[in-house]
């Protein structure tokens with residue numbers, strides 16, 4: 089057993105999340121965490137909503153509410169969506185907690201003490217018409233690096249480079265089109281070049297990363313510049329230095345605080361668990377977390393924050409950049425083991441866009457379809473290693489031809505036949521097993537090794553392909569053995585054997601599919617006469633802020649229960665539940681209905 093941190097990207101709380109978001113960070117991290125727990129590892133899966141920054145401030149201004157009220161609203165929406173998908177977070181919290189503020193400030197102070205955070209007079213953008221600071225994301229212009237015409241003030245989505253608004257060629261306000269004015273302002277900068285060597289050494293030692301992610305990350309090291317980590321903004325974590333602490337117009341920049349969320353959420357989880365030091369088992373590089381592994385899940389637009397900036401913050405905290413230094417009070421902290429980045433999901437050939445209605449929100453999806461239908465699509469056809477298009481026609485085909493006609497049919501016909509002819513799981517005939525029986529049982533057993541290894545290496549598409557291959561072989565076996573023809577009394581022992589073998593493989597395939605399809609896995613477990621929890625589910629709990637702030641909902645759960653990653657022999661004589669379909673067949677008319685809902 090080992091300690092495994094599943095650090096999942098923090099969804100930004102300025103609106104509901106769409107299925108493109110959850111296909112990048114949500115479902116893959118849950119499949120991984122569920123499998124690792126079933127295989128006996130001690131997993132800590134943490135995340136929360138990312139709630140600071142200018143876009144939330146701007147959106148709140150527009151709606152005439154406070155940023156906190158806006159964040160409260162979308163925090164709740166996102167918590168409910170992730171709950172609906174069955175994502176098994178040990179803690180899904182938020183960045184507006186007292187605990188998070190304290191941890192962020194502790195990292196800031198230590199990085200500052202170690203010399204990695206330096207003050208600098210810089211040029212900040214303001215709106216000439218209002219005199220207010222113009223948020224980076226609301227400044228658009230041509231990227232000075234790749235020439236992309238719609239680069240944002242903080243980042244170019246085309247080449248992935250981080251930018252400052254003043255770098256943009258032909259900058260303009262996205263709010264009213266005016267040209268921003270640049271004025272002098274003092275800010276703190278993270279001295280990223282002081283980490284170039286340490287980051288290079290760390291990246292050179294990485295193994296097993298998706299090649300495009302590693303290549304992209306190494307390229308980022310070629311041009312490391314000091315990065316502003318404070319902003320002219322009232323909404324965010326206060327700067328914990330004398331002379332700055334009480335200023336209401338300067339805050340720590342949102343990306344600096346959000347990446348620290350992985351650590352602060354782990355600490356919050358430990359504080360809530362009754363053992364406030366428990367987080368160290370996943371984090372302490374020189375203590376009990378020495379052998380722990382940390383996997384970070386995100387979409388490719390966030391690679392830079394996880395393969396450069398977060399490791400740089402950790403190196404600075406540990407005192408391991410060019411300027412040396414002493415670790416802070418939390419002790420030496422672990423860097424990521426792997427940055428697991430997905431590519432983008434598009435929608436009917438177009439980029440997701442809330443403003444153009446090219447979008448399907450998680451909530452709307454779950455109102456009309458089952459969570460496992462979406463989880464299946466993401467696993468089998470999601471953007472794991474290349475950009476991928478979601479189309480309703482393909483969703484319908486995958487659901488009806490594979491989930492319903494493949495897996496659902498195997499479950500349904502084997503359980504129905506056994507229930508009808510035996511009322512229970514039939515025994516194996518003393519005459520024994522045939523070669524075909526043995527071959528199928530062996531294929532299912534082998535799946536535990538192949539599927540497990542593929543999930544552990546983040547090859548989930550191949551992994552579910554292997555699991556579905558077991559399903560296909562079992563369907564083929566049933567067609568060839570045709571137990572329905574063995575109605576004569578003398579043939580019944582052989583019919584029982586075939587169905588026993590089929591039910592064993594249903595049970596095994598169900599375990600292999602549990603990380604991907606936890607909701608239906610629980611139902612199949614019950615159809616097979618099983619009781620208790622097979623696939624544990626998260627729950628939403630309203631909690632008090634540990635440091636006196638307002639309460640909030642979190643996602644959490646007890647995942648120590650449930651199936652293990654192993655073949656469990658089905659027991660002859662165990663009563664079978666009344667069979668009912670596990671998956672819903674969808675009417676082809678949904679394709680036109682859904683397309684009519686899309687804009688453009």
Ligand SMILES: [Zn+2]
Nearest residue numbers: 231234244247
């Ligand atoms: Zn660019």
